[in-house]
Amino acid sequence: MNVRLRNHFLIAMPGMEDSIFAHSITYLCEHNEHGAMGIVVNRPLELSFDDIFEHLEIPGFVHHHDQPVLAGGPVQTDRGFVLHRREKRWHWQSTLHVTAQISLTTSRDILESIAHDDGPQEALIALGYAGWGPGQLEEELAANAWLSLPAEPSILFEVPLEQRAQAAAARLGINLGLLSSTFGNA
Numbered sequence: 001m002n003v004r005l006r007n008h009f010l011i012a013m014p015g016m017e018d019s020i021f022a023h024s025i026t027y028l029c030e031h032n033e034h035g036a037m038g039i040v041v042n043r044p045l046e047l048s049f050d051d052i053f054e055h056l057e058i059p060g061f062v063h064h065h066d067q068p069v070l071a072g073g074p075v076q077t078d079r080g081f082v083l084h085r086r087e088k089r090w091h092w093q094s095t096l097h098v099t100a101q102i103s104l105t106t107s108r109d110i111l112e113s114i115a116h117d118d119g120p121q122e123a124l125i126a127l128g129y130a131g132w133g134p135g136q137l138e139e140e141l142a143a144n145a146w147l148s149l150p151a152e153p154s155i156l157f158e159v160p161l162e163q164r165a166q167a168a169a170a171r172l173g174i175n176l177g178l179l180s181s182t183f184g185n186a
Contacts, residue, residue, distance in 0.1 A: 005031045005137070007099050009155070009168045010038065011147040014179050020074050025165040026130050027083065027151055029096060029104045036132040039083050039104070041124060042161045044068035049125055052080065053115040056108070061115035068161070072126025082110050084123035085157065101153050122157035147174070 010026040021040070028038040049065030072081050086103040093107035113119030132140070140146055149172055159167045169176045 005036070005148055007102065007151050008148050009151050011149075011165050011169055011176070013145055013147060014176075016145055021130070023165065025168055026073070027156060029083075029098050029129075031137065033134060035134050036137040038130045039070070039072040039081055039124070039126045040130055041070060041072075041083070041126075041156060042164045043071040044161060045071050045127065047127075049114065052111065052125060056111060058112050058115045062117050065115070067125075070124055070126040070161070072128045073130030075129050075131040077128035079106065079128065080111065081106055081126045081129055082114070082123055083126065083156065084110070084120040085153065087120060090120065102151075102156070124156065147172070 005028050008028045008031075010028060012021045012024045012026075016022045016024075023042075024040045025042050026038040026040050028036055030037040045068060047069040049067050049069065050061070050063055052069055053061040053065065071077075082105045084103055084105065086097060086099070086101055090110075090113070092103075092105040092110045095103050095105040095107075095110075097103050110119055110123075111125070114123060114125075137146075141148065147169065149168060152168070152171065155164055155167050155171075166176050
């Protein structure tokens with residue numbers, strides 16, 4: 001398979017047996033011949049943005065960031081990833097520009113800016129990421145483990161996290177509640 005799925009959503013199919021990814025929606029930040037990397041965007045942790053700012057001892061942060069931190073995936077779960085709307089006025093130390101609208105930043109400077117209400121207004125903070133080795137995601141797609149579709153920024157930043165998978169599937173005309181965990185050949 002030569003299709004590149006950067007800036008796509010992966011929705012776990014009902015038969016997904018891996019508890020980490022069951023019922024998940026993952027935003028793919030990178031996909032190339034070396035593998036794929038994404039952030040699970042609908043799994044909240046028992047942490048808020050404020051909890052992260054306190055843990056990092058960011059001085060003088062504004063205490064009203066009750067948005068949940070996400071479990072971004074099983075790889076590097078001690079590392080933070082900020083998925084945010086891309087704006088030209090900001091230049092963070094470690095940023096991957098996924099598209100003209102969406103970036104992924106891993107440096108502390110963005111967290112400090114968000115903590116002081118001087119960062120992107122639309123941002124998700126995740127601990128960890130989902131990673132696939134060369135060919136691994138392609139094998140999972142061929143096995144019908146995932147439903148893939150082009151990502152829509154509004155689903156990431158405007159739709160409540162518990163509704164993101166269904167909102168993305170609806171763009172394809174699919175109701176996730178009607179999908180079966182078994183499949184066969186006609």
